[in-house]
Each structure stands twice: as C-alpha cells, then as structure tokens.
Amino acid sequence: MTAPTSAAALIRLASRTFADDEPVYTAMSGQIPGVQGPVFGRIDEWPCDCLRRPANRQPSMWKCVFPVDPVWNLRAREIAFCMLGTVNHCMWNAPTAECQNQLPPAQRGQAPLLGACQPSRCRNSVLTLSHERVWRMEEADLVEFLKKKLSKPLRDQALTRLAAVRSATQHIDRLKEST
Structure with a gap:
C-alpha cells in the first residue's frame, strides 16, 4: 500500500x-x-x-x-x-506517554515528565546522534559500578538499568550505521 x-x-x-x-x-x-x-x-x-x-x-x-x-x-x-532534552527528545502525545502512568488520573495529560522519561519504553521518545555522549557515559558508569561488590537487589536494579541504557545505545548504533 x-x-x-x-x-x-x-x-x-x-x-x-x-x-x-x-x-x-x-x-x-x-x-x-x-x-x-x-x-x-x-x-x-x-x-x-x-x-x-x-x-x-x-x-x-x-x-x-x-x-x-x-x-x-x-x-x-x-x-x-517536540520537547527537547539532553538524553532524548519527547514528541509529547499524552495518551501514549509512559511518564503519565506515574501520575494520578486527574493530573495526566497536562505535561511530559522529562525527568521520568524512559526512552527505551516510551513511543514518544526520539533519540538522535547528539544524545550519544550522555548514553555512552551512563553505560560506562554502570559497567564500572557493577564491578563493585553489591547486594543482590542493588545489582539487579543496576543490571535492569544497564539493559535499558544498552537498548538506547544500540538504537544510536543503528542510527550511525544508516547515516
């Protein structure tokens, strides 16, 4: 079609x-x-x-x-x-914004919560090559952090975040390959 x-x-x-x-x-x-x-x-x-x-x-x-x-x-x-941010841009479509799920129903749909944005989960998130440095630095910090002796809950939380960050860096890698 x-x-x-x-x-x-x-x-x-x-x-x-x-x-x-x-x-x-x-x-x-x-x-x-x-x-x-x-x-x-x-x-x-x-x-x-x-x-x-x-x-x-x-x-x-x-x-x-x-x-x-x-x-x-x-x-x-x-x-x-479009809301411009340092880790991603937000196209702000209230019904599909994952950040709104953290708010009481009466407060949803008024504005994006840029600090609560999870680019690996939200369809409104847009990553560009200009965001690469921030994501690579966070990935390096998490890898270094995971070398330490950590409690199981803290290690699990760091591994979950690392997976989300790597999802973003893989997206950036695909952007670089296509340019």
Whole structure:
C-alpha cells in the first residue's frame, strides 16, 4: 500500500489526524495564557500572536506560513509539540506517554515528565546522534559500578538499568550505521 500523495489526500490525512478546531499551541509550547491562538484546521498560515515575540521580529512577520503542500502543516505541528532534552527528545502525545502512568488520573495529560522519561519504553521518545555522549557515559558508569561488590537487589536494579541504557545505545548504533 502506498501513502497518499495528492494535496487533497494530504488534507484528508491532516483532518483525520488533528481536529480542525484543535489549538496548535498550548501552554507547553509557550502560549501566552488568555490569548487565542491558531487552530489546526487553518492550513495556509498560523498567526503567532499567542506566543512571546522576539524584540527583533516585526508583529506582521510573527507567523508560520505554509507552502501549498499541506504536509508542511503536519511537520510544523510535530515541531510545535517536540520537547527537547539532553538524553532524548519527547514528541509529547499524552495518551501514549509512559511518564503519565506515574501520575494520578486527574493530573495526566497536562505535561511530559522529562525527568521520568524512559526512552527505551516510551513511543514518544526520539533519540538522535547528539544524545550519544550522555548514553555512552551512563553505560560506562554502570559497567564500572557493577564491578563493585553489591547486594543482590542493588545489582539487579543496576543490571535492569544497564539493559535499558544498552537498548538506547544500540538504537544510536543503528542510527550511525544508516547515516
């Protein structure tokens, strides 16, 4: 099966992916409280009046303008929701965020818990080559730590973490092979 390529097919894809009246920006992406922002159904441009504007940017130029191809609208949406971190990036999709399982149900879905992120388990996590150094250092630290005499529970915990870290470093190795 091939992906749709026509502009009409892409517009249909966008409308099934995000509701037309769904806001583009949220508090997590920097929206100023109380200021109305653009909705996803608008595929030509998104005014950014609801976001803090840099002093060197003219108000009339503070907007996202899309080419005719609506796939740019989808890409901009992904970027607006991406949380950048030192060990991974989070694409922040609340229903599939593993970090939310640690919260009481009433508090879920409001923001990612970047400190509780487990990239080896969460579908929202994105590892890049820029994260390699952090993961390699943690792997080396854990290998060194496991050389010490440890209680069984502490050793088991360190081995579990090492397996998760090695999952991340193996992913990074595959990225390096594909570039």
